[in-house]
Amino acid sequence: MNKRQFKDGVYSELAKITKSLANPHRLEIIELLAQGDCPVEQIAEQTHLSVANASQHLQVLKAAQLVDVDRKGNFIHYKLANENVFQTWKALRELGVERIAAVEKLVKDFRKSKFDFVSVTIDELVKKIDTGRVTLVDVRPESEYKKGHIADAISIPHDQLSQRLKELPKRTEIIAYCRGPFCVFADEAVALLRKAGYKASRLEEGFPDWKLQKLPVEVSVN
Amino acid sequence: MNKRQFKDGVYSELAKITKSLANPHRLEIIELLAQGDCPVEQIAEQTHLSVANASQHLQVLKAAQLVDVDRKGNFIHYKLANENVFQTWKALRELGVERIAAVEKLVKDFRKSKFDFVSVTIDELVKKIDTGRVTLVDVRPESEYKKGHIADAISIPHDQLSQRLKELPKRTEIIAYCRGPFCVFADEAVALLRKAGYKASRLEEGFPDWKLQKLPVEVSVN
DNA sequence: TATCTATTCAAGAACTTTATTGAATAGATT
DNA sequence: AATCTATTCAATAAAGTTCTTGAATAGATA
Numbered sequence: 425m426n427k428r429q430f431k432d433g434v435y436s437e438l439a440k441i442t443k444s445l446a447n448p449h450r451l452e453i454i455e456l457l458a459q460g461d462c463p464v465e466q467i468a469e470q471t472h473l474s475v476a477n478a479s480q481h482l483q484v485l486k487a488a489q490l491v492d493v494d495r496k497g498n499f500i501h502y503k504l505a506n507e508n509v510f511q512t513w514k515a516l517r518e519l520g521v522e523r524i525a526a527v528e529k530l531v532k533d534f535r536k537s538k539f540d541f542v543s544v545t546i547d548e549l550v551k552k553i554d555t556g557r558v559t560l561v562d563v564r565p566e567s568e569y570k571k572g573h574i575a576d577a578i579s580i581p582h583d584q585l586s587q588r589l590k591e592l593p594k595r596t597e598i599i600a601y602c603r604g605p606f607c608v609f610a611d612e613a614v615a616l617l618r619k620a621g622y623k624a625s626r627l628e629e630g631f632p633d634w635k636l637q638k639l640p641v642e643v644s645v646n
Numbered sequence: 647m648n649k650r651q652f653k654d655g656v657y658s659e660l661a662k663i664t665k666s667l668a669n670p671h672r673l674e675i676i677e678l679l680a681q682g683d684c685p686v687e688q689i690a691e692q693t694h695l696s697v698a699n700a701s702q703h704l705q706v707l708k709a710a711q712l713v714d715v716d717r718k719g720n721f722i723h724y725k726l727a728n729e730n731v732f733q734t735w736k737a738l739r740e741l742g743v744e745r746i747a748a749v750e751k752l753v754k755d756f757r758k759s760k761f762d763f764v765s766v767t768i769d770e771l772v773k774k775i776d777t778g779r780v781t782l783v784d785v786r787p788e789s790e791y792k793k794g795h796i797a798d799a800i801s802i803p804h805d806q807l808s809q810r811l812k813e814l815p816k817r818t819e820i821i822a823y824c825r826g827p828f829c830v831f832a833d834e835a836v837a838l839l840r841k842a843g844y845k846a847s848r849l850e851e852g853f854p855d856w857k858l859q860k861l862p863v864e865v866s867v868n
Numbered sequence: 869t870a871t872c873t874a875t876t877c878a879a880g881a882a883c884t885t886t887a888t889t890g891a892a893t894a895g896a897t898t
Numbered sequence: 899a900a901t902c903t904a905t906t907c908a909a910t911a912a913a914g915t916t917c918t919t920g921a922a923t924a925g926a927t928a
Contacts, residue, residue, distance in 0.1 A: 425755075425756060427830050428694065430756045430828075430830065431674065431828060431830075432670065434753065434828045435670035435671070435673050435674050435828075436670040437742060437746055438670070438673055438738060438739060438742040439668055439669050439670040439672075439673055440746075441738065441741060441742050441745070441746060442664065442667050442668040442669075442673070442738055443668040443884095443885090445664050445668070446661055446664040446665040446667070446668040447661050447664075447885085447886085448654065448657035448658040448660070448661040449657070450661075451657050451660055451661055451664070452653065452657050463904080463905095464904070464905060464906095465904070465905085472650065473887090474887080474888075474889095475904080475905075475906095476887085476888075476889080476890090476905085476906075476907090477886085477887060477888080479904095479905060479906055479907090480886085480887085480906085480907090481886095482905095483906080483907095484885095488745075488746075489745045489746060490741075490745065495895080497896075497897095498895080498896055498897085498902090498903065498904060499904065499905090500904070500905065500906095505745060506744070506745070508737075508740060508741045508744055508745065509741065509745075511737055511741070512734075512737040512738055512741045515730075515733055515734040515737040515738075516660060516663065516664055516734055516737075517660060518730060519663060519712075519730045519731065519733070519734045520659060520660040520663050522728070522730055523663070523710075523711045523712065523727060523728070523730065523731075524659055524662075524663060524710075524711060531656065533647075534647060534652045606652075606653060606656050606657075608649050608652070608653075665914095665915095669915085669916085671916095685874080685875095686874070686875060686876095687874070687875085695917095696917080696918075696919095697874080697875075697876095698875085698876075698877090698917090698918080698919080698920095699916085699917060699918080701874095701875060701876055701877090702876085702877090702916085702917085703916095704875095705876080705877095706915095717925080719926075720872095720873065720874060720925080720926055720927085721874065721875090722874070722875065
């Protein structure tokens with residue numbers, strides 16, 4: 425094998441991986457799987473795809489070895505092959521927000537129009553936890569909370585929040601978090617909480633970002 | 647705009663960026679531009695593409711805002727839009743090497759078959775520079791050296807090395823570096839040096855990786 | 869102003885990717 | 899062993915990507 429063949433080989437393999445990521449639905453699937461493993465049907469539902477279509481996208485990710493499968497009873501669970509997959513998605517996400525005005529505009533317009541408040545970064549949250557009292561609320565679906573959540577966070581899924589406000593303290597600051605910067609659950613939660621007189625803000629990033637930094641995590645085993 | 651439209655918008659913008667990276671030639675172009683800005687014709691030559699084809703690929707990268715243009719006299723120079731672009735390429739590269747056996751095999755087979763020696767990581771090189779004496783040789787084309795190189799490195803382009811061996815000390819350790827882990831210039835240099843009785847190894851990563859870590863860099867201004 | 873030249877554009881053929889549909893499969897459960 | 903069911907496969911039409919070729923352009927030099 426000569427030099428050129430070697431280079432062509434390497435770059436074409438890397439392009440294959442990149443291609444497997446280069447689709448809006450597959451990026452959304454990666455973000456979803458970063459919350460924990462998940463059967464096909466749930467992925468299809470969450471991403472608004474048909475099951476057959478979701479399955480096909482998962483096959484593409486599997487062929488690129490970005491996801492692994494696990495059979496659990498009647499269901500087949502998919503999961504990210506390793507941390508590096510989320511890391512790469514994070515790099516792409518950040519590149520997008522920084523480089524592409526369209527993405528930043530989408531995010532800002534949507535957020536600012538409906539939810540006019542600032543968010544807290546992971547670093548800021550760590551300081552807050554160290555120095556003061558904070559109530560952490562995980563507003564993702566309970567199944568995702570169970571698969572892993574920030575230590576000491578309580579689970580109140582976004583669609584149950586209005587009925588469960590009493591569980592939250594009025595005095596201490598509340599930080600809501602969800603899947604990631606493009607997930608709206610936390611924004612909706614904060615809007616609701618503020619309207620009800622609570623002192624609340626959202627975490628800018630999501631649970632997978634917290635976990636990637638090796639910060640304390642808890643799992644609810646079934 | 648509702649939640650679903652927002653998500654669809656964001657993921658499809660991010661997928662557009664990812665698609666612009668998802669091609670072997672464009673990945674190679676990114677790696678080349680990470681060495682410093684460069685006119686179209688040189689990019690075409692280095693990547694073995696026709697000029698028209700290289701230009702088209704550059705248009706794709708430009709549309710995704712991953713590269714910027716600068717006119718210099720008669721030539722149009724392309725450059726990476728910012729550090730994050732290289733960062734993302736690096737994440738993809740590492741994901742590839744870690745996840746895809748095919749990539750690792752290609753690299754190992756090619757290297758091990760022709761160049762049977764271990765490489766030095768950036769961290770190890772930093773320590774070596776601190777504690778001992780090391781001669782650093784930049785074996786990339788001189789134009790790339792001029793656009794930026796590791797501090798105190800000397801330039802001996804790979805194709806001139808055999809005639810310029812006398813410039814190098816026989817006693818102190820020599821570390822050769824080039825564009826990155828998939829670049830073969832440094833391997834060839836080390837093979838040649840060892841055969842001639844020098845104590846030499848290659849840097850595993852390349853100059854852009856060194857620069858990304860904010861380690862000391864020099865530029866030869868023209 | 870005319871010429872030169874690096875780069876881009878445009879059109880088209882070959883190939884790849886995607887969503888949809890309905891059938892097939894493989895592994896549990898009964 | 900028979901049935902059930904979550905998932906995958908296969909075929910197809912529509913849309914997108916890529917390389918090649920040769921012409922067009924825009925900005926510099928003369």
